[in-house]
Structure formats: structure tokens, C-alpha cells
Amino acid sequence: MKVTMVVPTYWGRKRKDGWRETDDVYDHPTSLNEKGTIGRLLESISVLKNKNFTLVILGVSTAPDIQAEVEEKVSSIIKESGIDVETIFFSYSQLSKIHEYLAKHDKEEFVPFLKLQGYSNIRNLCTFIPHLLGAEVTVLIDDDEIFEDPLFMNKALDYIGSTYQGKKVLAVAGYYINPDDDFLLNREIFPWMTYWNKIDCMNRAFRKIIGQSPRLKETPFAFGGNMVLHRDMFTYIPFDPCIPRGEDMNFLISGKMFGFSFFLDNELHIKHDPPPKSHPHWRRLREDIFRFVFERTRINAQKPKHNMFQVTPDELDPYPGEFLKDDLEERIFRSNQMLTVDYILQGDKEGALESMKNIYLAQTQAVPEKNPFESYLELQAFWRKLMGHFSSSKVSREVCSLLQFSA
Secondary structure (H helix, E strand, O other), X not given: OOEEEEEEEEEEOOHHHOOOOOOOOOOOOEEOOOOOOHHHHHHHHHHOOOOOOEEEEEEEEOOHHHHXXXXXXXXXXXXXXXXXXXXXXXXXXXXXXXXXXXXXXXXXXXXXXXXXXXXXXXXXXXXXXXXXXXXXXXXXXXXXXXXXXXXXXXXXXXXOOOEEOOEEOOEEEEEEEOXXXXXXXXXXXXXXXXXXXXXXXXXXXXXXXXXXXXOEEEOOOOOOOEEEEEHHHHOOOOOOOOOOOOHHHHHHXXXXXXXXXXXXXXXXXXXEOXXXXXXXXXXXXXXXXXXXXXXXXXXXXXXXXXXXXXXXHHHHOOOOHHHOXXXXXXXXXXXXXXXXXXXXHHOOHHHHHHHHHHHHHHHOOOOOOOOHHHHHHHHHXXXXXXXXXXXXXXXXXXXXXXXXXXX
16 A cells, blocks of 8 residues: 655745735744754654655745745755655645646646645645555645654554445544643633633543544544545545635535545544744634634535535534534624723734724625535536546656656
């Protein structure tokens, strides 16, 4: 069984150059003049007993004008790591060659679906490249993680592709161990969170799914940075670029709509140690609002379709299901009201205004213009066509040869 591990790594401008309005937004891209976390991850691969996989590193830039610098930076880090695993670096130079190949063979229709921009598009490349390489399984990892369990890859492959309790196991989620060595989110709770109990909700889900036996069980949540996917699923189900973030949960829900079960393995863990987030509460709350409004709209827009299954918020309880129900508007309104008062008491006029703006945005910009259910069906049909085209051994050989990859 051919296995790949894919790790996207995000890079931004040098610290002195700051951030520009036109730059892409990711959680914590590394400044070009800093070390970042990818080197730490690569070093930790040495603890793994099973290294029988191909490692793919995706170099992602926040802006077009620094793409060449990002490629050079990430490439040098990979070379310096000296890791004893077959490693492939994929970035803008390689992507442009694929685009040129498609144009040359009258397949330009596929070009917009292969992009190193936006979380979902990048996740789709995390499955497209393994498919190009002929992999049966891909393991998705993020660059702010650290391997500590020598048997991680053994566990990742224990169930994938098998049948468990009468269901085919084509998607397995692992989970994160935080720097305090706990899988629960030990974060400060503020009064404004009374109606936005996301941390409590997630911890209840974690206790139920991660903290209890059996080892493998169906899950309502998944983490994009610790996910094992079989080609029978990733060639069928794409990540949806229409959702601004939360693409991992969205992917899980998409899978359920098409009859795929998502399992969590409570022995498949990885240390998650990201840089601290600097975004204010109002911005983080806004990001949540956009993702939950989008997802609830998609769920509510479902219509009976042949070979599809209707997903309800109750199936996704406690998380993210509790944020996909009819009281979402009330949660948004009350939470932002309370957050506004907090900012006023702190003398933060901007924070107060942005919090109130969240209530407005939830009713306007956060609501998808197109029917997100129908749009996803179109995307899924096109994704199957794209992956089907690259299922051809002739096409994959030609492209791998063009990229100087060994497939």
C-alpha cells in the first residue's frame, strides 16, 4: 500500500515589511526572516518507526510577490533537515507546470481547481498530489505539530481501508495533544462567551469521543492537521473552497452527505504547539460566524438526491452541531452585545464597533450568495472528473516526469 504524508507550510512577508490588505490570511504564517515550525516537525519525524511513506511539503505564500522567496526558504529548510524519508517539495513552480500541461492538452477547465491559495484549495492539493503519485492513503499533517508517538504511522494505517462494524473505514481523524499534554482546551472563559460556549462545547465533544472507549468510533468533528484519508474517499469528496475556514468539519459533513462515515481513533494523537494567535476576540468570533452561517445554510438547503443522505445538526452534536441550529442568530446577537460592552468598559472603541458589526455581517456578507448545497454538488461532480482524468497511468506518468517526481 503506497502512503503519502502531506504537510502545508504557510509563509508571509518579513516582519519589517508587515502585512498588506491584499495578502492572503492564514492563522499564523511564518515571516520569511524567521525560523518557523516546519523544521521542528521534520526533525520529529525521526521518532517514527514506520517511515515507509512519501513526504510531500507544500510551500504556501501569503502574496504573489514573495512566492520565489518562499520556495527558496522552504526548500533550504528541507535540505538542512536531512530527514531519512523520501521527500517531495511542491510549490508555485511545480503548480505552474501542471497548469501549463493542462493548457497544452486542452484541459484548462481543471486549472481553477488546483490552487495554492485558501485553506480548502490547499487541502485539495493535499489529496490531489498523492493521487498523482498513485497513493492509496494520504495522511494530512500541519507544520505546527510535533511527532512524539513512535507508532503514529502504524496507528494511522491500522484501520484505513478496512471494514469496521459493517462500515468501510475511508476517513480516520486523529486528535491534538496541547502543550500542557491534555487533549482538552484549557483556555480562559470570558463572560461574553455565555452564549458562545464554543470551548465548553468542544470539550464536551472531546470527552465523549476522544476520552471514552472504544478506540475507533464515528465522530462529528475532525482536525485537518491529523487526518487519514483513503483514495476511495478523497477522489470522490473535495474540500469546499466556498467556506472561508473550518474546511475540515465541512469536509466531514460533505462526506456524510455522500454516505461516508468518519471515524476518530483515540490513540492517534500528535502534539499541537502553534504560535500564539494575535487576533482580537471580535475577529475570531467573526471567523466563526462566517463558517457556521455558511454550514448551517448548506445543511438547511439540502434536498433529497439519489445516493445521498440528509445530514442534520443533531447528528453533529455536541460540536459543531450546537452552532448549526435555529438559535444561531440569537447566539450571535447576544454574544456580540456582551462583547461590545466588554470593549466599551476597556475603552476600546474599535473593538466595540467591530463587535456590533459582527451582528450586521451575520445577516449580510456571511450568508452565501449562491445555494451552497447545489454549488457543492457541482464542485463534487467536477472534482470526480478531475481526479478521474489523473487516474490515467499515462497522464500521471507524464506529469510526474514533468515535475521530476518518482511515482
